[in-house]
Amino acid sequence: MSRELSDSERCHVAAVRLLEYRFRARVELRRKLEERDFAPPVIEETLARLEDEGWLDDVRFAREIARSKARKGVGPKRIALVLRGFGVDDESARAGMAEAAEEEPPEDRLRETVRKRMRILARRHGEAWLREPEGRKKLLAYLLQQGYEYAAVTAALDSELRK
Numbered sequence: 002m003s004r005e006l007s008d009s010e011r012c013h014v015a016a017v018r019l020l021e022y023r024f025r026a027r028v029e030l031r032r033k034l035e036e037r038d039f040a041p042p043v044i045e046e047t048l049a050r051l052e053d054e055g056w057l058d059d060v061r062f063a064r065e066i067a068r069s070k071a072r073k074g075v076g077p078k079r080i081a082l083v084l085r086g087f088g089v090d091d092e093s094a095r096a097g098m099a100e101a102a103e104e105e106p107p108e109d110r111l112r113e114t115v116r117k118r119m120r121i122l123a124r125r126h127g128e129a130w131l132r133e134p135e136g137r138k139k140l141l142a143y144l145l146q147q148g149y150e151y152a153a154v155t156a157a158l159d160s161e162l163r164k
Contacts, residue, residue: 012039012047017056024062027052028088063089063097068104074114077107079148108157111149115157118143132162 006014012034019025019033027048034044051057063084070080077098084094118140119131130136137158144154 008039008043009046012037012043013050015039016047016051020051020056024065025057026059026062026084026087026089027057030057032088059089059093060096060100062087063094064100065097067098067101071101071105071107071110074110074117074147076111076144076148076150077102078150082148107149108153111144111153111157112161114147114149115140115144115154115161119161137162 015037016030016034019030025033030051031044031048034047035041039047048057066084066087066089067080070083075083080098081094084097085091089097122136122140123131126136131140140158141154144158145151
């Protein structure tokens with residue numbers, strides 16, 4: 002004997018399936034459920050239920066995105082923009098990024114990114130080129146584009162170029 006699922010149950014099942022694939026921000030999940038033509042009250046009920054059950058947490062989502070992006074050499078400013086694009090509110094983004102930064106400080110990741118980029122540019126242009134204004138400017142521009150703060154970048158560059 003099979004019974005027909007209610008709209009609320011169907012919405013919950015659809016949401017859990019989406020969350021099994023990967024973490025999602027609340028706004029992103031709402032949009033996905035809207036695309037599946039669930040009614041707004043049913044979606045809101047489902048989102049509240051998922052938060053209560055621990056399936057949906059924007060701070061956890063922000064932490065995981067921040068962790069993942071930082072491992073790829075992306076700086077805090079750019080990570081914040083990515084999180085904003087996912088619809089994560091500023092407070093949750095800050096909290097998630099702070100948790101990720103406790104595990105690995107952005108300064109450590111910046112130094113590692115500087116060293117990696119210096120190796121790449123040194124192979125391409127030679128070690129001496131990095132100490133010339135053109136080389137330093139190129140390196141600085143890359144790091145700023147990755148979302149690191151100017152002061153932190155110049156300090157890390159100075160430190161690495163002195164070695």
